[in-house]
Amino acid sequence: MKVKVLFFAGLREQLGTPGEEIELPGGVTTVAALRSHLRGRGGPYEKAFSDKALVRTAVNQDMVQPAARIKAGDEVAFFPPVTGG
Amino acid sequence: MKISVQAEDFDLGAEVRKISGEKTVGAVASFVGVVREVPMTLEHYPGMTEAAIRKIVDEAAARWKVTDCSVIHRYGALQPGDQIVLVAVASAHRGDAFAACEFVMDYLKTQAPFWKKEHRAEGAQWVEARAADDQAAERWQDGSRKKAG
Numbered sequence: 001m002k003v004k005v006l007f008f009a010g011l012r013e014q015l016g017t018p019g020e021e022i023e024l025p026g027g028v029t030t031v032a033a034l035r036s037h038l039r040g041r042g043g044p045y046e047k048a049f050s051d052k053a054l055v056r057t058a059v060n061q062d063m064v065q066p067a068a069r070i071k072a073g074d075e076v077a078f079f080p081p082v083t084g085g
Numbered sequence: 086m087k088i089s090v091q092a093e094d095f096d097l098g099a100e101v102r103k104i105s106g107e108k109t110v111g112a113v114a115s116f117v118g119v120v121r122e123v124p125m126t127l128e129h130y131p132g133m134t135e136a137a138i139r140k141i142v143d144e145a146a147a148r149w150k151v152t153d154c155s156v157i158h159r160y161g162a163l164q165p166g167d168q169i170v171l172v173a174v175a176s177a178h179r180g181d182a183f184a185a186c187e188f189v190m191d192y193l194k195t196q197a198p199f200w201k202k203e204h205r206a207e208g209a210q211w212v213e214a215r216a217a218d219d220q221a222a223e224r225w226q227d228g229s230r231k232k233a234g
Contacts, residue, residue: 009128009200010211054214061133063196077130077198081214084127084158084199085118085170085190 001072003034008079011055014048019077031057032066034076054081086146087155088138090129095157095171104153104175114182115173116190120163123203125212127160127169130198134158141192145174148188149181156189158199188225195222 006019028037035057039049049055057064058077070076087103089095101113138156145151157171172189176182201212 006130008130008198009202058130058133058198061130061136063137077133079130079198080200080211082195082198083201083212083214084129084197085194085218 003070003072004075005034005038006075006077008077010080011048011078015044029069029071030066031059031064031068031070031076034070035066035078038078049078055079056081086142086153087157088135088142089155089157090131090134090138091157091159092161094159094168097168097171097173100155100157100171100173104155104173107152107175109177110152110175111177112179112182113173113175114179114186115171116186117168118170118190120165120167120169122165123205124162124164125204126162126202126209128200128202129158129160133198137197138193141189141196144192145185145188149185150176150178151181151185152176154185154189156193158193158197160199191218191221191225194218 002021002023004019004021007015007017012018024034024037028034035049038045047053055078059068059070060075097115097117101115105113142154142156152175154174155171159169163169172186174182174186176185195218203210203212
């Protein structure tokens with residue numbers, strides 16, 4: 001299935017892209033699985049999505065936990081802990 | 086209820102007047118965040134930002150008697166002394182106004198998708214989230230507000 005992945009702030013700079021549409025292999029149906037899928041790309045992705053990295057996730061613009069499910073057409077955003085206010 | 090994510094500056098007095106019109110309003114509590122000594126750029130996640138603030142405001146209105154409120158958050162390049170954020174809450178009495186205003190600010194700090202990048206002489210750097218901000222938001226979760234640490 002296809003999802004839209006977005007990266008913000010330091011994560012966007014680290015990966016050198018604001019995001020992309022990606023085709024996911026079967027079995028990648030949760031945020032946690034998508035994270036390991038991205039980590040598996042190696043290079044900057046390996047560090048950005050390591051277990052130690054503080055990465056927050058929003059699915060369809062709603063903050064979620066790693067166990068949250070994703071489905072075709074979802075907008076999945078990854079970003080560092082927020083620092084507004 | 087007004088929620089605005091904007092590049093432009095805002096006028097606290099004008100915003101307070103806009104939410105004070107109702108005859109039942111007896112108190113308006115407001116907070117304005119200001120850039121300290123370092124110039125910065127604020128990035129956000131258009132679409133989600135407004136929705137996240139809306140959720141926080143709705144939660145405040147469910148917990149306290151809120152007659153009206155205004156939340157404005159700026160993005161883009163900001164200089165020391167510039168205003169960043171405004172939260173103003175109108176209510177019948179000050180207790181609700183103070184509590185709701187502080188609640189919205191505390192949650193905004195941990196839930197609204199904004200990121201600050203500071204531009205120092207030695208280079209630009211993303212600001213790291215503070216554990217104290219998480220703790221400030223968490224103290225509202227058991228229903229009775231604890232004193233800030």
